[in-house]
Amino acid sequence: MEFLDKLVIPQSAHHMVLLKYLLVLTFILFISYFSVLFGSTALSLYFNRKARKTNNKTFSRFSKDLIDLVTFNKSIAFGLGFIPLLSSAFCYSQLLHQTQLKVAEFILISLVFYLFGVVLIYVYKYSFHLKDIFGYLEGKNILSTNENDLILEEAARYKTNSEHLLRKSGRYGLIFFIVAVYLFLGAVNLASDVDSWKDANSLFGILFSLRTIIAFTQFIFASLAITSGYFLYIYFRPNSDKKISDEAYSNYSKKFLLTTGLIATLVLPLVIVAGVLLKPVVSLSFGVFGLTVILLFIVLLLANFFYFMIKENEVKYSSSLLYVLVLFFVFAIIKDQLAFDTSTKDQFAVLADNFNKYEKKERELLGGVVEVKINGADIYNGRCIACHAFDHRVVGPPYNSVLPKYEGKEDELIKFILNPVKKNPDYPAMPNQGLKPNEAKAVAEWLLQTYKSGK
Template identity: 25%
Template structure:
């Protein structure tokens, strides 16, 4: 309670904007469910894209000495671009949903991370092009492995950097009290939790890819024996399972660090219960993986689908926990924003009411002044050039020629090359006379 009170005091010292007073297109709960599940689908294919790229690079380097691993790298490279395309398509829904639910927070973080957030587009495009070039130049560059490997190496470096930008931006959403102190990407990167979450993400990518490889090379439609001579399917599957096991254990070790580096403002018993439940589902899955790795080769695939189901359940709980933390952490700020928004809407309604109240309308003594304010002041000021010449300059030209000013207002044109043509104002003769008289009074 003391920490929450301190946090609330910090928020009260922070400038609180009002939100866009528009209703959500769907019920809040529906949007939350859509965000959690669409993001999980998206991130799984991101995991496969990144993990597949890393393992392709590792296999092709290892293939310099063992051609069997070069074949393995080739097969893995065929999956990267497919998983990339799935990640892009499935990324639209969570992006739109988070924009809808957290408009103020998402766009504020975007603005504060600036060019780095925008750089995701060209960096991603470059990485995608490199993976395509690497995939389709396999035979063309078979005698120039250094160049070929450099393509996938460059794409891996880019794929490893982009999550830093994304995690920094998403993390910054949770710190509205820091927005007036953050200046640029690197200051946002230094906020707590970015690096632990990054490492957790990398190991998640490797773990998911391990399961994918176990399934992909074990399909009945995949002619493994025709493609590989010295590498056995059991060996590939054992390595894939070992990767998933090691990466999952690493996640278990990093998980508490991720939790401890999160500001306490978003920690709740509901969050801890959700994360603990997700971790509990992973424990028997890891037991079955270990049993498969150390057991008889012919039984290595016995519990694969049970393992996949349990780890998928873990991912769902972890994704739900991520949203729970975000919702809890932002709730105090959202309440203040809602209060500010209600105040703003009340002021707008009062302003509309006052504008339509005849008793509160300002009395204009000079009809010409009223016409000038309504029709002319956007382009003309007393002694400053805005769009057209200043009023005092008009006076010097038409001081002794009121009829000339009258005729010009009625039918304006273009006199000087450094000024745009004046548009017709559609005034009546009496209005033209009133505004011309007013202008010539401004000596």
């Protein structure tokens, strides 16, 4: 994808720091949002399948509530998914400019999968509602009267179709999401793994690296934890307007989510530690270790929230739980980006140097001069004009009266400028102007030329 490279201009060290902050921000938006989308899709599909097998209304409702969790508004998928993902691709293409790394390209491919996934998941969501409508008609026995056979047949066909659509779109949507996450995490890992920059540009290198697998595992468990937390917050927090009245359903979903959250937060520390142990040595620093400790502490806190809510069988801490979950994502991302920053220090030093070269070249193109050429006119305007004019007396004599004797004797003029000696009794002595020899030469040349052309 050449076009990305064309959009890139070398960045100064300053801009690169800004780009890195931007990257952290886009990741926080994208990863937290996508985790909930991913987790709720996966769980919804799981319960949809369960509902089909057991014909259980609780499962079916749970499945629907799960998918409605984050798909209530399409612009969210755009604002929190598409835009951050696209900006992170641009950040990477700027940051890793001239490394031949395909990180930005991989993220763009992942973006395509994400978009297809989102479309399919929305189809899944809508076919759920269609299914409900058919279910309602069936319940009212409208579809089983023999009044109108044609409509009956048609409706039956639509019902099967929409059920197919439901199953297929959901399943494919999830597959697209998995590919999107996997590619994204692979690309991000590649960026911070300087050792493999030379040869790991192939898709396979990314997909089968242990680091990517660990990152993916962490994503899955984190997404289960945040989906549980978010669902509990939306439906179970004390002042929620979506409170579930059906007790059996409420109990079942509560228990399931709390247990899932607890298991996920108990597994997460293992994955996090494994992730740090697997990180390239160059990317480790005290900062990374410190943040890992904080992260483990946060996960412990989360596990405690889940545990106490299970024990007390009451969703008490759903708000705090959600805040801490967001905190978890923020710290996890800062930790990974810090590792990226540490491991790419040399790389960025090279890039900053490239920037300086680039800037020099641009200046050459724009101004034609790189090293400031000493300019006689400038020196005259800066130093001599206070006491000299060409045609009249100021403090010193008019140039037109003194320059004739220097015509063809530039060297003598230079000598005088460098070391003025008393000349004309009508004037005071000229103070030494402290010019360097090349400056004196430039101004002397300029004076003689200007005098000559003005004659």
